Amino acid sequence: DYTCVNLTLILLNIILKFKPNRKLVNGSDLCSGRVEVYQIGQWRTVCNDIWDLNDSAVACRQLGNVVSAPERAYFGQGSGPIWQDDVGCSGSECSITQCPHTRGTHNCRHGNDTGVICSGRGVFLPCLDLSFVRLVNGNGRCSGRVEIYHNSQWGTVCDDNWDMNDAKVVCKQLDCGSAVSSLGSAYFGQGSGQIWMDNIECSGSESTLRQCSHTTTHDCNHGEDAGVVCSGKEFTLLVNGNGRCSGRVEIYHNSQWGTVCDDNWDMNDAKVVCKQLDCGSAMSSPGSARFGQGTGQIWMDDIECSGSESTLRQCSHTTKHNCKHDEDAGVVCLSDFRLVQNGQNHK
Numbered sequence: 001d002y003t004c005v006n007l008t009l010i011l012l013n014i015i016l017k018f019k020p021n022r023k024l025v026n027g028s029d030l031c032s033g034r035v036e037v038y039q040i041g042q043w044r045t046v047c048n049d050i051w052d053l054n055d056s057a058v059a060c061r062q063l064g065n066v067v068s069a070p071e072r073a074y075f076g077q078g079s080g081p082i083w084q085d086d087v088g089c090s091g092s093e094c095s096i097t098q099c100p101h102t103r104g105t106h107n108c109r110h111g112n113d114t115g116v117i118c119s120g121r122g123v124f125l126p127c128l129d130l131s132f133v134r135l136v137n138g139n140g141r142c143s144g145r146v147e148i149y150h151n152s153q154w155g156t157v158c159d160d161n162w163d164m165n166d167a168k169v170v171c172k173q174l175d176c177g178s179a180v181s182s183l184g185s186a187y188f189g190q191g192s193g194q195i196w197m198d199n200i201e202c203s204g205s206e207s208t209l210r211q212c213s214h215t216t217t218h219d220c221n222h223g224e225d226a227g228v229v230c231s232g233k234e235f236t237l238l239v240n241g242n243g244r245c246s247g248r249v250e251i252y253h254n255s256q257w258g259t260v261c262d263d264n265w266d267m268n269d270a271k272v273v274c275k276q277l278d279c280g281s282a283m284s285s286p287g288s289a290r291f292g293q294g295t296g297q298i299w300m301d302d303i304e305c306s307g308s309e310s311t312l313r314q315c316s317h318t319t320k321h322n323c324k325h326d327e328d329a330g331v332v333c334l335s336d337f338r339l340v341q342n343g344q345n346h347k
Contacts, residue, residue, distance in 0.1 A: 182227075
């Protein structure tokens, strides 16, 4: 038997820890009511200007076909902000947040709140929208290349205009704490397939990346894939090298990135860094700012790892130093190591 809240949908929501971004309020059952969407931390109503059956079909998705689309606060007036106006869905979208609409400006009152009545005989079809985000190829689930799920496949985000406000939204969406760094130029490696979003401009208050201003057309390649580091874990990065597995060692402490002094820096220390970044074995441990001089604080000195530690902070070290940035330590891991002979690469 079909029920209004399809059991398959419930199970998928539990598995994916998915929080629906729309609900029907004040109806006779879960398949009818005033349409509300969740945005910037609260539920908001939708104005009935140009609202039609295509819009209602999207609102009813997973709940069956549209029976009717009553207007003028048929299910009672909502409260708080009115988020969407002039919604113009084609009917094929997964969520009304994907439909063309005006946001932030409207000429409506809650007497114009829209509602829907759905048939309650929906058959579940997977319909994931751009609210699904993951971080790939980083150190755990809270750092990596930004990927979004759309049109039944994962794709990347271009780094044009990519900044800390955008990273902040991704970290919030993934429950990974605050944003530590917003990285471009495929720092976490190049993705494949589609580039779904470009020119993203978040204010930082949005709940999902999809809610930020953006374009779906682009002039990018995967060498411009955007990345994020969130504060959910302790972080070490390799900077200014050939990809994420070689470069100057930088660690995040006290809300800022800083470097490591090369006093006593050796292969055991490099081994721990490569392990921590999931970059394979250590190939070399260059000092003397081989990958350029950093800026700001020098957070660690006289590091002495055994090589068995999981993170650099677990190694014996001092936080006081007598160093300058021309002594910044570096690492080259196996993942970024290659031999070049007569212009040919030998793996």
